[in-house]
Amino acid sequence: MLKRYRAGTAIIELVQGDITEQDTDAIVNAANRTLLGGGGVDGAIHRAGGPAILEECRKLGGCETGDAKITTGGALKARHVIHAVGPVYSGRPRDAELLASAYRRSLEVAVENGLKTVAFPSISTGAYGYPVREAAPVALSAVRDFLLAGAPVSLVRFVLFDPATFRAYEEAAGRIFGPPEEP
Numbered sequence: 320m321l322k323r324y325r326a327g328t329a330i331i332e333l334v335q336g337d338i339t340e341q342d343t344d345a346i347v348n349a350a351n352r353t354l355l356g357g358g359g360v361d362g363a364i365h366r367a368g369g370p371a372i373l374e375e376c377r378k379l380g381g382c383e384t385g386d387a388k389i390t391t392g393g394a395l396k397a398r399h400v401i402h403a404v405g406p407v408y409s410g411r412p413r414d415a416e417l418l419a420s421a422y423r424r425s426l427e428v429a430v431e432n433g434l435k436t437v438a439f440p441s442i443s444t445g446a447y448g449y450p451v452r453e454a455a456p457v458a459l460s461a462v463r464d465f466l467l468a469g470a471p472v473s474l475v476r477f478v479l480f481d482p483a484t485f486r487a488y489e490e491a492a493g494r495i496f497g498p499p500e501e502p
């Protein structure tokens with residue numbers, strides 16, 4: 320399952336799958352403010368990447384909500400992990416600002432490190448309780464706006480773990496980008 324859209328010269332892909340298996344320059348972790356590991360995608364990334372990632376995380380001194388920090392990818396195919404902290408859902412307008420910021424800061428960190436291809440999970444829509452139908456358009460618009468501003472990133476892939484999450488992103492992408500490109 321793959322859907323592809325264009326934002327300027329960059330490609331945005333939606334796939335259903337496991338982010339720990341991606342071969343992009345970086346994968347993004349939906350981390351928490353401690354950066355010391357957790358459940359969900361965070362647990363999966365640390366399990367697959369091995370202890371080198373956590374060792375580096377310990378030196379970073381945590382991360383504010385809406386911000387992102389980079390480490391090695393350890394044993395992962397991706398050479399880097401960008402640890403982004405999304406908001407815990409509260410139902411207030413600030414949620415969307417912080418969620419967009421987590422995506423934007425992740426891409427800024429990628430650019431600062433010369434990385435061209437980045438894979439994201441659906442930040443905040445698991446344990447942090449952000450309804451995926453609200454989160455998907457925020458995530459896609461934040462990434463589109465960043466890419467349309469001319470950032471030197473060629474591919475952003477959203478790796479969506481379950482069919483319902485994939486469908487929510489697909490529906491939002493249809494509204495934002497129009498129909499996907501032909502395979």
Ligand code: ADP
Nearest residue numbers: 337338349359360363440443444445446447480
């Ligand atoms: P948060 O605390 O930011 O809500 P979670 O990890 O609880 O983060 O959930 C975020 C999303 O990541 C959810 O849609 C969850 O199903 C998904 N997820 C869990 N494991 C993986 C994985 N290995 N690859 C991609 N997405 C995953």
